[in-house]
Amino acid sequence: MTTLWERSRQVAAQTVLDTAVRLFAEQGYEQTTIAQIAREAGISQRSLFRYFGTKEDLVCGDQEALGELLKRTVEQQPAEMSAWDALRAGFEVILTANHPPERALELSRLIFDTPSLRSRYIEKRLRWQAELVPVVRARLGDGPGRPAPDTQAKAIVATVFACIDTATELWAGHDGRFDLADLYDQCLAAVRDHG
Numbered sequence: 708m709t710t711l712w713e714r715s716r717q718v719a720a721q722t723v724l725d726t727a728v729r730l731f732a733e734q735g736y737e738q739t740t741i742a743q744i745a746r747e748a749g750i751s752q753r754s755l756f757r758y759f760g761t762k763e764d765l766v767c768g769d770q771e772a773l774g775e776l777l778k779r780t781v782e783q784q785p786a787e788m789s790a791w792d793a794l795r796a797g798f799e800v801i802l803t804a805n806h807p808p809e810r811a812l813e814l815s816r817l818i819f820d821t822p823s824l825r826s827r828y829i830e831k832r833l834r835w836q837a838e839l840v841p842v843v844r845a846r847l848g849d850g851p852g853r854p855a856p857d858t859q860a861k862a863i864v865a866t867v868f869a870c871i872d873t874a875t876e877l878w879a880g881h882d883g884r885f886d887l888a889d890l891y892d893q894c895l896a897a898v899r900d901h902g
Contacts, residue, residue, distance in 0.1 A: 719861050720758040723748045728813055736766070736821045759887040763827050766817050768805045770831040774838060777801050790860070791895070792842045794867045799888065808883065815879040832868060839864050870894035 726748040731741045741762055745755045759765050777797045784793035806814065815862075818824045844860035874890035 717894070719750065723750065723755055723758055724765060728810070731766070732813065733819055734826050736817055736824060763824060766814050766824055767828060773804060774831070775837040776804055777835060778838055778842060781839060789845045790863050791867065793846060794843070794864070799811070799869050802887065812879060812883040815875055819876050819879055836864050836868055866898055867895070870898060875890070
């Protein structure tokens with residue numbers, strides 16, 4: 708059961724996030740200051756940093772927690788499920804973990820349209836990839852004819868991330884008119900069907 712304090716904290720964090728996204732949309736990410744966000748949200752800068760560790764966290768969320776959720780979800784998939792499908796299941800969970808689709812669309816646009824955010828996004832995604840390689844390697848198992856231990860796992864993880872990023876960029880670029888999961892499936896099919 709959620710306590711009153713936790714609910715109050717969630718409402719305050721949502722207010723800060725709503726304010727930040729509105730300001731980013733109105734004047735751009737780089738031009739918006741933490742002081743402006745805090746002032747318009749009716750809290751101190753110090754309080755804002757209790758909810759969000761950095762300005763980037765307002766857009767990208769808690770990437771460490773999302774990365775852990777992705778890894779845990781992939782690990783929890785049935786053993787008979789392919790690495791490809793286990794990774795897809797993981798992404799389905801994290802795509803809806805923090806935000807409704809409309810907010811995810813707004814935030815995706817900000818990330819893809821702001822070089823500094825895109826850079827941090829890529830940096831964090833590379834960390835996620837490194838953490839997923841052992842999980843995928845374990846799912847693939849060992850056997851005759853297998854490439855070097857990490858080759859196949861790294862290739863699968865990198866391909867899935869490239870496809871999810873491409874699908875997300877297309878989704879944001881088309882104002883969410885297409886289903887993100889369908890776009891991902893199309894991207895993956897394009898890669899896997901032409902190998």
